[in-house]
Amino acid sequence: MVEANIKISAIEYCLGEKKESGFDLQKDNPDWKIEDIEEKTGIKTRWIASKETTAVDLACKACDKIFKKVDRNKVDTLLFVTQSPDYFLPSSSCIIQNRVSLKTTTKCFDINLGCSGFIYALSMAAAYIKSGFSDNVLIVCADTYSRYIDKNDRTNRPVFSDAGSATLLTKSYSKRVGPFEFGTDGSNYDKLIVKEGAAKSSFKKNNKPTLYMDGAAVFMFTMSIVSKSIKAFLNKEGVVKEKIDMYIFHQASKVVLDNLQRVLELPDDSIYKNIRDLGNTVSSSIPIALKDADMNSTIAHEELILISGFGVGLSWGTCLLTWNKLL
Amino acid sequence: MISEQTVIDTVSDVLELQNGEITSVSSSENTEKWDSLNHLGILISLDKLLNGQAAKIPELATATSIKEIVTLLNKNIDG
Numbered sequence: 001m002v003e004a005n006i007k008i009s010a011i012e013y014c015l016g017e018k019k020e021s022g023f024d025l026q027k028d029n030p031d032w033k034i035e036d037i038e039e040k041t042g043i044k045t046r047w048i049a050s051k052e053t054t055a056v057d058l059a060c061k062a063c064d065k066i067f068k069k070v071d072r073n074k075v076d077t078l079l080f081v082t083q084s085p086d087y088f089l090p091s092s093s094c095i096i097q098n099r100v101s102l103k104t105t106t107k108c109f110d111i112n113l114g115c116s117g118f119i120y121a122l123s124m125a126a127a128y129i130k131s132g133f134s135d136n137v138l139i140v141c142a143d144t145y146s147r148y149i150d151k152n153d154r155t156n157r158p159v160f161s162d163a164g165s166a167t168l169l170t171k172s173y174s175k176r177v178g179p180f181e182f183g184t185d186g187s188n189y190d191k192l193i194v195k196e197g198a199a200k201s202s203f204k205k206n207n208k209p210t211l212y213m214d215g216a217a218v219f220m221f222t223m224s225i226v227s228k229s230i231k232a233f234l235n236k237e238g239v240v241k242e243k244i245d246m247y248i249f250h251q252a253s254k255v256v257l258d259n260l261q262r263v264l265e266l267p268d269d270s271i272y273k274n275i276r277d278l279g280n281t282v283s284s285s286i287p288i289a290l291k292d293a294d295m296n297s298t299i300a301h302e303e304l305i306l307i308s309g310f311g312v313g314l315s316w317g318t319c320l321l322t323w324n325k326l327l
Numbered sequence: 328m329i330s331e332q333t334v335i336d337t338v339s340d341v342l343e344l345q346n347g348e349i350t351s352v353s354s355s356e357n358t359e360k361w362d363s364l365n366h367l368g369i370l371i372s373l374d375k376l377l378n379g380q381a382a383k384i385p386e387l388a389t390a391t392s393i394k395e396i397v398t399l400l401n402k403n404i405d406g
Protein backbone atom coordinates (compact mmCIF):
# COMPACT_ATOMS: atom_id res chain seq x y z
CA MET A 1 0.00 0.00 0.00
CA VAL A 2 1.14 3.53 -0.84
CA GLU A 3 2.15 5.77 2.05
CA ALA A 4 3.62 8.83 0.42
CA ASN A 5 4.91 12.04 1.90
CA ILE A 6 2.21 14.10 0.35
CA LYS A 7 -0.47 16.38 1.68
CA ILE A 8 -3.76 17.88 0.64
CA SER A 9 -2.82 21.53 0.17
CA ALA A 10 -6.07 23.07 -0.98
CA ILE A 11 -9.69 22.16 -1.69
CA GLU A 12 -12.39 24.23 -3.37
CA TYR A 13 -15.85 23.28 -4.54
CA CYS A 14 -19.01 24.53 -6.18
CA LEU A 15 -22.61 23.32 -6.20
CA GLY A 16 -25.34 23.10 -8.83
CA GLU A 17 -27.02 26.48 -9.35
CA LYS A 18 -30.58 25.61 -8.35
CA LYS A 19 -31.45 25.13 -4.68
CA GLU A 20 -34.13 22.45 -4.33
CA SER A 21 -36.20 22.07 -1.15
CA GLY A 22 -38.75 19.59 0.14
CA PHE A 23 -41.39 22.00 -1.10
CA ASP A 24 -40.11 21.53 -4.68
CA LEU A 25 -40.30 17.74 -4.29
CA GLN A 26 -43.82 17.98 -2.90
CA LYS A 27 -44.98 20.17 -5.77
CA ASP A 28 -44.05 17.48 -8.29
CA ASN A 29 -45.12 14.60 -6.05
CA PRO A 30 -48.17 15.41 -3.93
CA ASP A 31 -48.37 11.82 -2.64
CA TRP A 32 -44.85 11.82 -1.14
CA LYS A 33 -44.54 12.07 2.64
CA ILE A 34 -41.73 14.62 2.63
CA GLU A 35 -41.20 14.55 6.42
CA ASP A 36 -40.69 10.77 6.37
CA ILE A 37 -38.29 11.04 3.44
CA GLU A 38 -36.30 13.87 5.05
CA GLU A 39 -36.09 11.93 8.31
CA LYS A 40 -34.48 8.96 6.51
CA THR A 41 -32.24 10.92 4.14
CA GLY A 42 -31.41 13.73 6.55
CA ILE A 43 -31.40 16.01 3.51
CA LYS A 44 -33.37 19.26 3.43
CA THR A 45 -31.70 20.89 0.44
CA ARG A 46 -30.26 19.67 -2.84
CA TRP A 47 -28.31 21.63 -5.46
CA ILE A 48 -29.22 20.92 -9.05
CA ALA A 49 -27.24 21.99 -12.11
CA SER A 50 -29.11 24.00 -14.72
CA LYS A 51 -29.90 22.34 -18.06
CA GLU A 52 -26.92 24.06 -19.66
CA THR A 53 -24.42 23.09 -16.95
CA THR A 54 -22.48 19.85 -17.24
CA ALA A 55 -20.15 18.14 -14.80
CA VAL A 56 -17.23 19.60 -16.77
CA ASP A 57 -18.64 23.10 -16.16
CA LEU A 58 -18.84 22.40 -12.40
CA ALA A 59 -15.32 20.98 -12.51
CA CYS A 60 -13.98 24.10 -14.24
CA LYS A 61 -15.73 26.36 -11.69
CA ALA A 62 -14.08 24.46 -8.84
CA CYS A 63 -10.71 24.69 -10.64
CA ASP A 64 -11.11 28.43 -11.16
CA LYS A 65 -11.68 28.80 -7.42
CA ILE A 66 -8.61 26.79 -6.46
CA PHE A 67 -6.42 28.69 -8.94
CA LYS A 68 -7.12 31.87 -7.01
CA LYS A 69 -5.01 30.28 -4.29
CA VAL A 70 -2.47 28.12 -6.13
CA ASP A 71 -0.48 28.51 -9.34
CA ARG A 72 -2.10 26.51 -12.15
CA ASN A 73 1.26 26.21 -13.87
CA LYS A 74 2.51 23.97 -11.06
CA VAL A 75 -0.13 21.30 -11.81
CA ASP A 76 1.46 18.45 -13.77
CA THR A 77 -1.31 15.84 -13.40
CA LEU A 78 -5.09 16.09 -13.55
CA LEU A 79 -7.30 13.21 -12.42
CA PHE A 80 -10.97 13.76 -13.15
CA VAL A 81 -13.43 11.55 -11.31
CA THR A 82 -16.83 11.53 -12.99
CA GLN A 83 -19.71 9.39 -14.15
CA SER A 84 -21.31 12.26 -16.05
CA PRO A 85 -18.78 12.88 -18.85
CA ASP A 86 -19.55 15.38 -21.59
CA TYR A 87 -18.84 12.75 -24.25
CA PHE A 88 -18.02 9.04 -24.55
CA LEU A 89 -14.75 10.34 -25.92
CA PRO A 90 -12.55 12.26 -25.50
CA SER A 91 -11.93 12.10 -21.76
CA SER A 92 -13.49 15.06 -20.00
CA SER A 93 -10.14 15.72 -18.30
CA CYS A 94 -8.72 16.75 -21.70
CA ILE A 95 -11.50 19.32 -22.07
CA ILE A 96 -10.88 20.60 -18.54
CA GLN A 97 -7.13 20.91 -19.23
CA ASN A 98 -7.87 23.32 -22.06
CA ARG A 99 -10.74 25.16 -20.35
CA VAL A 100 -8.73 25.97 -17.20
CA SER A 101 -5.47 26.59 -19.09
CA LEU A 102 -3.31 23.86 -17.62
CA LYS A 103 0.05 23.25 -19.30
CA THR A 104 -0.04 20.96 -22.34
CA THR A 105 2.55 18.78 -20.56
CA THR A 106 -0.13 17.91 -17.95
CA LYS A 107 -1.02 14.23 -17.67
CA CYS A 108 -4.83 14.05 -17.81
CA PHE A 109 -7.23 11.16 -17.50
CA ASP A 110 -10.69 10.32 -16.25
CA ILE A 111 -11.58 7.88 -13.50
CA ASN A 112 -15.03 6.33 -13.88
CA LEU A 113 -16.02 5.80 -10.26
CA GLY A 114 -18.74 7.21 -8.04
CA CYS A 115 -18.75 7.65 -4.29
CA SER A 116 -15.46 5.79 -3.74
CA GLY A 117 -13.77 7.76 -6.54
CA PHE A 118 -12.04 10.40 -4.42
CA ILE A 119 -10.21 7.77 -2.35
CA TYR A 120 -9.06 5.94 -5.48
CA ALA A 121 -7.87 9.21 -7.04
CA LEU A 122 -6.08 10.10 -3.81
CA SER A 123 -4.18 6.81 -3.89
CA MET A 124 -3.19 7.38 -7.52
CA ALA A 125 -2.03 10.91 -6.75
CA ALA A 126 0.01 9.54 -3.83
CA ALA A 127 1.55 6.85 -6.05
CA TYR A 128 2.41 9.35 -8.79
CA ILE A 129 4.07 11.76 -6.38
CA LYS A 130 5.86 9.03 -4.43
CA SER A 131 7.26 7.55 -7.64
CA GLY A 132 8.58 10.94 -8.73
CA PHE A 133 6.32 10.84 -11.76
CA SER A 134 4.39 13.94 -10.58
CA ASP A 135 4.91 16.82 -8.17
CA ASN A 136 1.49 18.45 -7.99
CA VAL A 137 -1.66 16.48 -8.73
CA LEU A 138 -5.08 18.06 -9.09
CA ILE A 139 -7.95 15.72 -8.28
CA VAL A 140 -11.17 17.05 -9.72
CA CYS A 141 -14.48 15.34 -8.92
CA ALA A 142 -17.77 16.39 -10.52
CA ASP A 143 -21.08 14.81 -11.31
CA THR A 144 -24.55 15.78 -12.44
CA TYR A 145 -26.53 12.69 -11.40
CA SER A 146 -29.68 14.84 -11.57
CA ARG A 147 -29.55 14.31 -15.34
CA TYR A 148 -30.18 10.61 -14.73
CA ILE A 149 -33.02 11.08 -12.23
CA ASP A 150 -36.70 11.44 -13.05
CA LYS A 151 -38.68 14.04 -11.10
CA ASN A 152 -40.92 11.26 -9.72
CA ASP A 153 -38.08 8.97 -8.61
CA ARG A 154 -38.59 8.69 -4.86
CA THR A 155 -35.42 6.67 -4.25
CA ASN A 156 -32.91 8.97 -5.90
CA ARG A 157 -34.33 12.46 -6.28
CA PRO A 158 -34.46 13.26 -2.54
CA VAL A 159 -30.81 12.23 -2.16
CA PHE A 160 -28.50 13.42 -4.93
CA SER A 161 -27.03 16.86 -5.57
CA ASP A 162 -24.80 18.09 -8.40
CA ALA A 163 -21.38 19.43 -7.45
CA GLY A 164 -17.75 19.78 -8.43
CA SER A 165 -14.60 19.86 -6.32
CA ALA A 166 -10.90 20.44 -6.88
CA THR A 167 -8.25 19.09 -4.51
CA LEU A 168 -4.53 19.82 -4.85
CA LEU A 169 -2.02 17.20 -3.69
CA THR A 170 1.59 18.26 -3.18
CA LYS A 171 4.76 16.95 -1.57
CA SER A 172 5.04 17.14 2.19
CA TYR A 173 7.85 16.87 4.75
CA SER A 174 5.88 14.34 6.75
CA LYS A 175 3.50 11.52 5.96
CA ARG A 176 0.00 12.95 5.76
CA VAL A 177 -1.85 10.66 3.34
CA GLY A 178 -2.24 6.91 3.79
CA PRO A 179 -2.32 4.04 4.37
CA PHE A 180 -5.20 2.97 2.14
CA GLU A 181 -7.63 0.06 1.90
CA PHE A 182 -9.76 -0.79 -1.13
CA GLY A 183 -12.36 -3.26 -2.29
CA THR A 184 -14.65 -4.15 -5.15
CA ASP A 185 -17.69 -6.40 -5.47
CA GLY A 186 -18.59 -6.43 -9.15
CA SER A 187 -21.17 -9.16 -8.61
CA ASN A 188 -23.49 -6.39 -7.47
CA TYR A 189 -22.73 -3.99 -10.32
CA ASP A 190 -26.43 -3.72 -11.14
CA LYS A 191 -27.50 -2.49 -7.70
CA LEU A 192 -26.53 1.09 -8.59
CA ILE A 193 -26.48 1.59 -12.31
CA VAL A 194 -27.35 3.70 -15.34
CA LYS A 195 -28.02 1.05 -17.97
CA GLU A 196 -28.92 3.23 -20.91
CA GLY A 197 -26.72 5.07 -23.35
CA ALA A 198 -23.55 2.96 -23.51
CA ALA A 199 -22.53 -0.14 -25.47
CA LYS A 200 -24.88 -2.55 -23.71
CA SER A 201 -27.94 -0.43 -24.45
CA SER A 202 -29.99 -0.77 -27.57
CA PHE A 203 -29.83 2.90 -28.58
CA LYS A 204 -33.57 2.78 -29.16
CA LYS A 205 -35.68 5.91 -28.98
CA ASN A 206 -36.73 6.98 -25.48
CA ASN A 207 -33.66 5.28 -24.09
CA LYS A 208 -32.98 8.08 -21.62
CA PRO A 209 -30.13 7.36 -19.20
CA THR A 210 -31.79 6.69 -15.84
CA LEU A 211 -30.22 6.02 -12.47
CA TYR A 212 -31.42 2.86 -10.74
CA MET A 213 -30.54 2.20 -7.12
CA ASP A 214 -31.56 -0.82 -5.07
CA GLY A 215 -31.58 1.17 -1.84
CA ALA A 216 -31.85 -1.83 0.50
CA ALA A 217 -29.01 -3.72 -1.24
CA VAL A 218 -26.70 -0.70 -1.20
CA PHE A 219 -27.59 -0.05 2.44
CA MET A 220 -26.81 -3.64 3.46
CA PHE A 221 -23.55 -3.50 1.48
CA THR A 222 -22.53 -0.47 3.53
CA MET A 223 -23.53 -2.08 6.81
CA SER A 224 -21.88 -5.42 6.13
CA ILE A 225 -18.95 -5.07 3.71
CA VAL A 226 -17.90 -1.45 4.26
CA SER A 227 -18.05 -1.59 8.05
CA LYS A 228 -16.16 -4.91 8.05
CA SER A 229 -13.52 -3.43 5.75
CA ILE A 230 -13.01 -0.39 8.01
CA LYS A 231 -12.71 -2.58 11.11
CA ALA A 232 -10.20 -4.86 9.35
CA PHE A 233 -8.23 -1.86 8.06
CA LEU A 234 -7.87 -0.32 11.51
CA ASN A 235 -6.94 -3.69 12.96
CA LYS A 236 -4.33 -4.29 10.24
CA GLU A 237 -2.81 -0.84 10.75
CA GLY A 238 -2.84 -1.22 14.53
CA VAL A 239 -4.96 1.89 15.01
CA VAL A 240 -7.60 1.77 17.75
CA LYS A 241 -10.79 3.56 16.74
CA GLU A 242 -10.52 5.98 19.68
CA LYS A 243 -7.31 7.35 18.16
CA ILE A 244 -9.20 8.70 15.16
CA ASP A 245 -10.18 12.32 15.78
CA MET A 246 -12.81 12.46 13.03
CA TYR A 247 -14.49 9.96 10.72
CA ILE A 248 -15.49 11.54 7.42
CA PHE A 249 -17.56 9.04 5.46
CA HIS A 250 -19.07 9.56 2.05
CA GLN A 251 -22.18 11.59 2.80
CA ALA A 252 -24.63 9.04 1.39
CA SER A 253 -27.68 9.71 3.55
CA LYS A 254 -28.52 10.12 7.24
CA VAL A 255 -29.72 6.54 7.54
CA VAL A 256 -26.39 5.24 6.18
CA LEU A 257 -24.26 7.56 8.32
CA ASP A 258 -26.26 6.86 11.50
CA ASN A 259 -26.08 3.12 11.03
CA LEU A 260 -22.40 3.06 10.09
CA GLN A 261 -21.83 4.95 13.31
CA ARG A 262 -23.94 2.43 15.21
CA VAL A 263 -22.32 -0.65 13.68
CA LEU A 264 -18.80 0.74 14.19
CA GLU A 265 -19.73 1.94 17.70
CA LEU A 266 -18.46 5.48 17.20
CA PRO A 267 -19.30 8.38 19.53
CA ASP A 268 -21.52 11.18 18.19
CA ASP A 269 -18.82 13.83 18.08
CA SER A 270 -16.42 11.70 16.04
CA ILE A 271 -18.47 11.47 12.84
CA TYR A 272 -18.81 14.38 10.45
CA LYS A 273 -22.14 15.13 8.81
CA ASN A 274 -22.88 17.98 6.43
CA ILE A 275 -25.54 16.26 4.36
CA ARG A 276 -28.53 18.31 5.57
CA ASP A 277 -27.97 21.33 3.36
CA LEU A 278 -25.84 19.75 0.64
CA GLY A 279 -27.28 16.35 -0.27
CA ASN A 280 -25.23 13.45 -1.61
CA THR A 281 -22.67 14.97 -3.98
CA VAL A 282 -21.23 11.58 -5.09
CA SER A 283 -17.41 11.68 -5.45
CA SER A 284 -17.24 15.30 -4.26
CA SER A 285 -18.83 14.54 -0.89
CA ILE A 286 -15.57 13.71 0.92
CA PRO A 287 -13.52 16.67 -0.39
CA ILE A 288 -16.47 18.99 0.34
CA ALA A 289 -16.73 17.59 3.87
CA LEU A 290 -12.97 17.97 4.39
CA LYS A 291 -13.10 21.58 3.19
CA ASP A 292 -16.09 22.44 5.38
CA ALA A 293 -14.65 20.66 8.41
CA ASP A 294 -11.35 22.51 7.93
CA MET A 295 -13.10 25.86 7.47
CA ASN A 296 -15.28 25.48 10.57
CA SER A 297 -12.38 24.03 12.60
CA THR A 298 -14.08 20.70 13.19
CA ILE A 299 -10.77 19.17 12.16
CA ALA A 300 -7.44 20.67 13.13
CA HIS A 301 -3.76 20.47 12.25
CA GLU A 302 -2.14 17.09 13.10
CA GLU A 303 -5.46 15.41 13.85
CA LEU A 304 -5.98 11.87 12.56
CA ILE A 305 -8.86 11.64 10.08
CA LEU A 306 -10.36 8.50 8.56
CA ILE A 307 -12.07 9.02 5.22
CA SER A 308 -14.09 6.30 3.53
CA GLY A 309 -16.02 6.29 0.25
CA PHE A 310 -18.38 3.57 -0.96
CA GLY A 311 -21.04 2.99 -3.56
CA VAL A 312 -21.42 2.35 -7.27
CA GLY A 313 -19.37 -0.63 -8.48
CA LEU A 314 -19.90 -1.80 -5.85
CA SER A 315 -16.66 -0.23 -4.75
CA TRP A 316 -15.13 1.07 -1.54
CA GLY A 317 -11.98 2.74 -0.30
CA THR A 318 -10.67 3.99 3.03
CA CYS A 319 -7.68 6.16 3.92
CA LEU A 320 -6.08 7.73 6.96
CA LEU A 321 -5.07 11.40 6.82
CA THR A 322 -2.91 13.33 9.23
CA TRP A 323 -4.51 16.69 8.75
CA ASN A 324 -2.82 19.93 7.79
CA LYS A 325 -4.63 23.26 7.60
CA LEU A 326 -5.72 23.99 4.02
CA LEU A 327 -4.66 27.05 2.04
CA MET B 328 -33.11 -18.85 16.65
CA ILE B 329 -35.52 -16.01 16.14
CA SER B 330 -39.22 -16.72 16.26
CA GLU B 331 -41.62 -15.82 13.50
CA GLN B 332 -43.66 -13.84 16.06
CA THR B 333 -40.64 -11.67 16.92
CA VAL B 334 -40.18 -10.80 13.24
CA ILE B 335 -43.92 -10.11 12.88
CA ASP B 336 -43.80 -7.81 15.94
CA THR B 337 -40.75 -5.96 14.59
CA VAL B 338 -42.28 -5.44 11.15
CA SER B 339 -45.59 -4.33 12.74
CA ASP B 340 -43.75 -1.77 14.89
CA VAL B 341 -41.83 -0.29 11.96
CA LEU B 342 -44.92 -0.12 9.75
CA GLU B 343 -47.00 1.17 12.68
CA LEU B 344 -49.66 -1.49 12.15
CA GLN B 345 -51.99 -3.07 14.73
CA ASN B 346 -51.68 -6.62 16.06
CA GLY B 347 -52.92 -9.07 13.46
CA GLU B 348 -52.36 -6.82 10.47
CA ILE B 349 -49.00 -8.49 9.84
CA THR B 350 -49.08 -12.30 9.69
CA SER B 351 -46.82 -15.11 8.58
CA VAL B 352 -47.87 -14.59 4.96
CA SER B 353 -47.29 -10.82 4.89
CA SER B 354 -44.86 -9.37 2.38
CA SER B 355 -44.11 -6.12 0.56
CA GLU B 356 -46.37 -7.40 -2.20
CA ASN B 357 -49.50 -7.58 -0.05
CA THR B 358 -48.74 -4.86 2.54
CA GLU B 359 -49.07 -1.31 1.25
CA LYS B 360 -46.93 0.31 3.95
CA TRP B 361 -44.06 -2.12 3.36
CA ASP B 362 -42.35 0.09 0.77
CA SER B 363 -38.64 0.52 0.05
CA LEU B 364 -38.27 3.27 2.65
CA ASN B 365 -39.88 1.20 5.40
CA HIS B 366 -37.93 -1.89 4.33
CA LEU B 367 -34.78 -0.05 5.40
CA GLY B 368 -36.44 0.61 8.75
CA ILE B 369 -37.23 -3.10 9.12
CA LEU B 370 -33.62 -4.05 8.39
CA ILE B 371 -32.33 -1.54 10.94
CA SER B 372 -34.79 -2.65 13.65
CA LEU B 373 -33.89 -6.30 13.11
CA ASP B 374 -30.19 -5.46 13.30
CA LYS B 375 -30.64 -3.57 16.56
CA LEU B 376 -32.73 -6.42 17.97
CA LEU B 377 -30.05 -8.94 17.02
CA ASN B 378 -27.09 -6.86 18.26
CA GLY B 379 -25.61 -6.25 14.83
CA GLN B 380 -26.01 -9.77 13.45
CA ALA B 381 -28.51 -8.80 10.74
CA ALA B 382 -26.12 -6.24 9.23
CA LYS B 383 -23.81 -9.13 8.38
CA ILE B 384 -26.39 -10.68 6.06
CA PRO B 385 -26.51 -8.63 2.81
CA GLU B 386 -29.12 -11.04 1.38
CA LEU B 387 -31.67 -9.58 3.82
CA ALA B 388 -31.96 -6.64 1.41
CA THR B 389 -34.06 -8.79 -0.91
CA ALA B 390 -36.01 -10.59 1.81
CA THR B 391 -39.32 -8.78 1.61
CA SER B 392 -41.66 -11.25 3.28
CA ILE B 393 -41.98 -12.55 6.84
CA LYS B 394 -41.14 -16.08 5.68
CA GLU B 395 -37.99 -15.02 3.80
CA ILE B 396 -36.73 -12.92 6.71
CA VAL B 397 -37.27 -15.68 9.28
CA THR B 398 -35.58 -18.27 7.04
CA LEU B 399 -32.56 -16.06 6.31
CA LEU B 400 -32.08 -14.98 9.90
CA ASN B 401 -32.31 -18.50 11.27
CA LYS B 402 -29.86 -19.73 8.64
CA ASN B 403 -27.29 -17.09 9.52
CA ILE B 404 -27.50 -15.94 13.14
CA ASP B 405 -25.93 -17.56 16.17
CA GLY B 406 -27.75 -18.90 19.18
